Amino acid sequence: MAESIKDKVAIVGMGCTGFGELWEKSATDLLVDAAYEAYEDAGVDPNDIQAAWVATFYEYSGMAGLAASVPLRLQYKPVTRVENMCASGSDALRNACYAVAARVYDIALAVGVEKIKDQGLSGLGGNPHAATHVNPPSTAPGIFAMLATRYFARYGLSPEEGKRMLGMISVKSHWNGARNPKAHFKREVTIEQVLRAPIVAWPLGLFDCCGVSDGSAAAVVVRAEDAKKFRPDPVYIKALQICTGFGEGTTRTDFDYTHIEETYRAGARAYEEAGISNPREEISMAEVHDCFSITEAVTMEDLQFSPRGKVYEDILGSNAGFFTLQRALEGEKALPVQPDGGLKCFGHPIGASGLRMLYEMYKQLQGRAGPRQIKNPKLGLTHNLGGPPTSPTIGCVIVGL
């Protein structure tokens, strides 16, 4: 009989580099900085790590378990590379958690890294494999922009209304990023700046797109019963879910392009695993996969934070500002989303992102989030999306004290 992962595993140490265009740092520098911060935070010696899972997407960030074992000189340990596109970081964590829960190992490391900016490209890199090349000439923003086109049409938002709603998502994340010294973009922006920015892929403009960044993040996990031996304030895993698409969105006419079914299902399963019946009320804060502003908008509905088709109300309508950290810090009822700036401002080194999200939830739960500290958070959620919205892999993690 399958069991829930709830309260079986704890995170006892985490590390995260600053994200950004880190011209002077290699993937090795980033991995070592993140992993050693996590070791120190957990109070473990590198040789205490019994197994590791490393998340990278691009092969030039590293291949195989060697991607982590060589830079970290993990000697003769079982190390495996996890690649589940942008959700790789969440999946590396899932593997490490399941391994300690199965009592195969006592201490495991999940680490993610991406060194993107050595490619010299605008946006993300390409798929290096020999191919038939009959895909449309889409880019990541183009693929997600198609959600926005359809969302506006379905819910009767004029392009101006729709773009303003999406723009406020980015304004909110920039406010948070400006309060985070590790973020890639640490500058507040106004809605006028966002709306004036050049269009990347209609209707998404420059500020609707997340940063393309270098960075790394790491977590040390142990079984829950051992956690207090490492630190007084371990953070417990309440749910770990992965939900993977099967090519349905571009094949089946019943996909509506206004939601992401995999997010909905991963969220619903995570809530069930964690014993949550009203996510909007019970989740204290979330880091979701805001690769583009529209992704965050539909994710609010798919995670049941906003009713279907009504996210506008929580952004610009009757409950405007519900997802802002600002409102939470002012002591008002809110569900702060992307308190660390999100992919939008913290940045998006692909393999690291899932663990970076977790880093903020971990720090917030421990009361160590500095100027961004949310008052008494109980449960934090991370939502990590890999691949196109028509057939993604979703990682959804819920953590709490």
Place this chain on the structure above:
Amino acid sequence: MVGVISYGAYIPLHRISREEFFQAWGGFAIPGEKAVANFDEDSITMAVEAAIDSMMGANQEKIDALFFASTTSPYKEKLGSAIVSTVLDLPPEVRTADFTGSLRVGTIALRSTLDAIKAGSARRVLLAVADTRLGAPAGDFEQTLGDGAAALLLGEGDVIAEITDSYSISDEFSGVWRADGDTFLRSWEDRMVLDEGYSRILPQAMSGLMEKCNLTPRDFTKAVYDAPTDVRRHMRVGTQLGFEPGQVQDPMFMTVGNTGAALATMMLAAALEEAKPDDRILFASYGNGADAFILEVTKAIGKLGERRAIRKHLESKRMVKNYQTYLRWRGLLTLEAARRPEQAPTSISGLWRHRREILALCGARCTSCGTPQYNNPGSLGHSPARVCVVCQAKDQFELYRFADKKAEVFTFTQDNLTAHADPPATVAVVDFEGGGRAEFEMTDRDPAQVEIGMPVEMTFRKLYHDPARGIHNYYWKTRPIRC
């Protein structure tokens, strides 16, 4: 009775005013405009368009042979007709051949076709002729050469025009030519090109045929014959033979330009659009000699279905923005490279394995749940489908062709980030009539006019050229319903 069963033509959507060339270079202002292939079109894609047009409303009897005639086949060593045949989803038993090497290849292929039908080795033959010749910047050819295609479905029996006789002359003289490796058309001194070439050889074939058949210009409704790039000499050939100006078919110089090997057959398509039963047409083409034919139009022409051919294709047009755009589309400028990922190596084995999905746009229909489904062989999902995306039945599929289905835009984007010859790249997810969905680039569109619910049709295009491997990668795109 051997002759034309049906006909079709293709003129690219885009036209450029000759004023643009004059503005860029000065010199002599030639009036009118010319048809310009989009950046994603070439002689193969235009031959496909004309071939599809020729099959519209024609009886769907089995095609035994597919011939492709062009002086601008993108490959020196790869059969263009084999590509076109696969695109049209013709069976592997179909006979394919390419004809090239002369402006007269369209009619050289036509004579071979007629011989094959008369000899009984083929009952029905589809002949597609297309050309996209380039004139060097700042020259007259840049202004006079246009792009276009035509196709004839030929056979025995219920023909719309019987081809009763033909006559040919071979002559080594070449006033214009391209050597191996030449990008642009070359020409000898134009007085001799016309006086000793076009104006001497073409009428010889036309009068030779009339003498052979005991006919005079008065016995013909129309004279449809090639024009030289200096179009002023076209009419003179006809009138010197004794044709009235009203009998001479317009060579479309003011609207399309000189479409090389395709010109005569395109003019014939235009003539057939106007033709009535019992009309007699003298049809001739010039290039290293000349071919002449007599066509006698039958009653069956009245029963032929609607097609776009010349008239509709001519009316439906969009002007190229400016001369720079023209240079970019023809690949005549080195532009700053976009800071985007380089193209990964093209896989010949992948293209071949998925040829029916890629070239014929075949998907599958699940016989268990009935869902038509198209799996893009280049995307992360894999093709062809083995397990149904709806009901998960394994290997319960029948072939289902999407190429001829109309569709509707479900959602779209205009992508400025992607490297593209005609930015922004319009990418749309479309739902097909009868079921099935896929994501394609949209071409021949005005970005400002693209909207959800917009009806589209499929068009066969060149997706890109992989210069490191010499591979032309063809695929389908959507376009707004052309006309």
